[in-house]
Amino acid sequence: MNDIDLHKHLIGQQGSRLALNTPVLVIDRDALGRNIETMAAFARANKLALRPHAKTHKSVEIAKLQIEAGAVGVCCAKLGEAEALAEGAIQDILITSPVVTPQAIARLAGLNAKIRTLRVVVDNPVNVDALAAAAQASDQTLNIVIDVDPGIRRTGVPSPEAAVALAKRISETPSLRLAGVQYYCGAQQHIESYADRRAAIEDRTNYLKTVLEALRGAGHPPNIVTGGGTGTHQIDAELGVLTELQTGSYVFMDKQYNDCDLDGQGRKAFETSLFVDAHVISANSTSMATIDAGFKALSTDGGLPVVMDGAPAGAMFVFMGDEHGALIAPDHPFHIGDHVSLAVPHCDPTVNLYDAYHVVRGGELINIWPVSARGRSR
Numbered sequence: 026m027n028d029i030d031l032h033k034h035l036i037g038q039q040g041s042r043l044a045l046n047t048p049v050l051v052i053d054r055d056a057l058g059r060n061i062e063t064m065a066a067f068a069r070a071n072k073l074a075l076r077p078h079a080k081t082h083k084s085v086e087i088a089k090l091q092i093e094a095g096a097v098g099v100c101c102a103k104l105g106e107a108e109a110l111a112e113g114a115i116q117d118i119l120i121t122s123p124v125v126t127p128q129a130i131a132r133l134a135g136l137n138a139k140i141r142t143l144r145v146v147v148d149n150p151v152n153v154d155a156l157a158a159a160a161q162a163s164d165q166t167l168n169i170v171i172d173v174d175p176g177i178r179r180t181g182v183p184s185p186e187a188a189v190a191l192a193k194r195i196s197e198t199p200s201l202r203l204a205g206v207q208y209y210c211g212a213q214q215h216i217e218s219y220a221d222r223r224a225a226i227e228d229r230t231n232y233l234k235t236v237l238e239a240l241r242g243a244g245h246p247p248n249i250v251t252g253g254g255t256g257t258h259q260i261d262a263e264l265g266v267l268t269e270l271q272t273g274s275y276v277f278m279d280k281q282y283n284d285c286d287l288d289g290q291g292r293k294a295f296e297t298s299l300f301v302d303a304h305v306i307s308a309n310s311t312s313m314a315t316i317d318a319g320f321k322a323l324s325t326d327g328g329l330p331v332v333m334d335g336a337p338a339g340a341m342f343v344f345m346g347d348e349h350g351a352l353i354a355p356d357h358p359f360h361i362g363d364h365v366s367l368a369v370p371h372c373d374p375t376v377n378l379y380d381a382y383h384v385v386r387g388g389e390l391i392n393i394w395p396v397s398a399r400g401r402s403r
Contacts, residue, residue, distance in 0.1 A: 028381035029393050041390040042383075043364050047303045048322035050379040051366070052394075054386050056298035057276060058090070063294055064258070064275050065094035071262040076100055076119060076251060078273030081373050083398035084382065085113030087276060098142065100271050104129055105401030107143070108136055113397055116141040119170065119251065121207060121271070123180060125152050129403075134163040146172040146207050148182050153194050153201070160200035168204040169195050170251065173236050175210045175229050185239035192245035205249030206240070208233050209271060214256030215281050219289040226260045233266060255295075259288050279372040281327045297368050300333060301375065302383075303350070305363040314359035318367065319349045322378065327371030335365030342367065 028049075035041035042051070068075035077091045080102035088099050088110055098117025101107040107118045117140070124133045124145055137143045137160070147153055147169055160167040171191050174181030182188045188206070195203045210229050216222035233250075240247055251269035253261040258275075261267045274282050277299035287294065303318035314336075323330055325344065332340040332352060340354035352365065369375040377399055384392040 028379075028383070029395075032383065032390065032393060035390045036392065038389065040388045042302070042385045042388045045302060045383055045390065048318040049302050049383050050376065050381070050396075051300040051302050052277075052382045052384045053296075053298045053300070054384050054391060056296040057087070060276050060278070060295045060298055061087075061090055061094050064272055065091070065096065067258065067262070067294075068270060069095060073262060073267065074249075074251075074269040076269050076271055077276070078102070078121070078254075078271050079106060079110055079115075079398070080121075081273035081376070082276055083109070083376055083396050083401070084394055085110055085115065085397040086394040088113070088115050091276075097269070100273075101398070103402050104132060104136070105403050106398040108132065109398035109401045111136055111140050118142070119144040119146075119207075121146055121172075121209065123147055123149070123152055123172070125149075125155070127155070130155055130159045134159040134165065134167075137165050137167055138163060142168065144168040144170050144204050146170045146180070147191065147195075148172045148174070148180055150191060150194050153191065153198070157198040157200050166200055166202050169201050170204050170249070171195075171206045171247075173206050173208045173233065175208055175212075175232070177212050179211075181207075182236075185236045188236050189239050189243045189245065192240055192243065196245060203245060203247070205247035205251060205268075206236065208236075208250065208252040208267070209254065210252070210257065211254070214254045215285060216256070217285050219286040222256065222285070223260050223289070226257050227264065230261075230264050230266050237266070255282055256285055256287065274372055277369075277372040279327060279375075280329075280331055280368055280370045283331075283368070297333070299369055299372055299376075301330065301367045301369055303365045303367065305335075305352070305359050305361055305365065306349075308359040308361050308363075312353060312355045312357060314352045314363070315345060316350050316352060316365050317348065318365075319344055320347045322348075323350075323367070323369055324371040324374035324378075326374065327369075330367040330370055333366045333368050335363055 307315040
């Protein structure tokens with residue numbers, strides 16, 4: 026039975042959060058709304074376009090809320106994510122990873138014909154030629170963003186000279202339109218110290234300036250400079266080089282970002298709004314209980330989840346296998362059936378483990394939203 030059929034009878038019932046079958050992915054609707062509006066207001070105040078990264082939530086419903094609050098569109102990491110959101114009527118999408126195989130490029134051309142504005146990043150002239158041929162065959166101009174490597178060697182052109190050469194090739198191709206550049210400093214997003222993070226981003230932004238100067242000098246000024254993230258959004262705004270923010274995790278605020286001082290003042294502008302709820306299924310040891318959420322319920326690349334409710338402050342979580350986790354709280358009398366709520370370590374891969382969000386207000390289930398792009402990684 027799918028999540029909607031399993032739980033739809035609980036929608037609107039007082040206290041229904043406690044009746045959900047677990048483990049279950051839960052959104053605090055009010056906290057989510059405040060996070061969306063806070064980032065939208067920040068972008069407006071700093072005269073930046075906001076293009077949230079939908080790889081975080083993979084949700085048509087959340088993307089629509091972000092756009093209603095002022096976002097110009099969304100980012101998607103993969104073509105499959107973009108297709109899923111386009112199926113939900115999202116009309117302005119940037120794909121932030123290169124699309125290179127013939128079969129994927131054919132799908133990309135099809136998507137380009139269906140939505141109002143599609144952009145895709147490139148970092149290789151062979152890819153430019155393949156995209157140009159597909160765009161010409163479909164009689165649709167394709168918007169291209171040059172991906173610039175910030176130093177992690179994952180994707181992106183490796184030098185200002187390579188960026189200029191790629192821009193020249195794009196500009197000489199009638200079926201392509203150069204829209205701008207992308208610069209995402211992913212390695213710097215989770216530096217916990219604000220001062221250290223700021224120093225790292227200032228260094229990387231100085232390099233980006235050399236790329237932009239080279240492009241302008243060669244007659245290819247980028248209209249859009251897109252990038253940044255939740256960890257660096259304030260720094261990026263103050264440095265004034267980016268024109269568009271790709272923040273994503275601010276909607277949920279997982280442990281990795283909650284561990285960071287985002288503004289240098291230790292303030293928490295964004296709230297934790299995403300949880301995995303679980304129940305105690307065994308409590309036969311003093312000060313320890315087993316819950317029904319393990320490796321299959323939570324991402325494991327961002328440390329351990331934080332116990333938010335159902336155990337004393339400071340209670341420790343330990344993975345106990347695929348299906349189980351342990352809670353350790355000295356002298357606390359756990360009981361089977363106890364409800365437990367966990368803040369996730371890393372939101373993006375945790376979301377991808379679930380078919381649906383269970384949207385709550387207080388203790389009441391108010392809606393169930395599908396994770397629209399779950400598993401759409403190709």
